[in-house]
Amino acid sequence: MTKPAAPKRRLPTSPFKAPATPAPKHFAVGDQVTHDVYGLGRVVGVEDDIAALVDFGSARMRILSPYAKMIKL
Numbered sequence: 001m002t003k004p005a006a007p008k009r010r011l012p013t014s015p016f017k018a019p020a021t022p023a024p025k026h027f028a029v030g031d032q033v034t035h036d037v038y039g040l041g042r043v044v045g046v047e048d049d050i051a052a053l054v055d056f057g058s059a060r061m062r063i064l065s066p067y068a069k070m071i072k073l
Contacts, residue, residue, distance in 0.1 A: 025067045027052045035061075036069035 010018050027033065031043045038056045045053035051064045063070055 024049070024065075025070070025072070027067070027070075027072060032073045033070050034073055035063065035071075040073075 010016075026049070027043045027046055029043055029046060032040070033043060033054060034040050035054070035056070038054070038059070038061055041054040041056035041061075043052050044055045044060065047053075049065055051062050052067065052070075053060060053062050054070075
């Protein structure tokens, strides 16, 4: 069994910029969104940056943060 690779360290004296961390996504009730799996939908509920309840027409789904597959339109 192999050991997982450790993330590479960035030296403070490196001439290269540190990788940028993306800003966390925030959704509000009424936002129109698209999801890679479920398609187009509308946010009908938000649980304090934990999850969003989205109505996709055929089903209502609870999408958990960090909302990797969901984009606000």
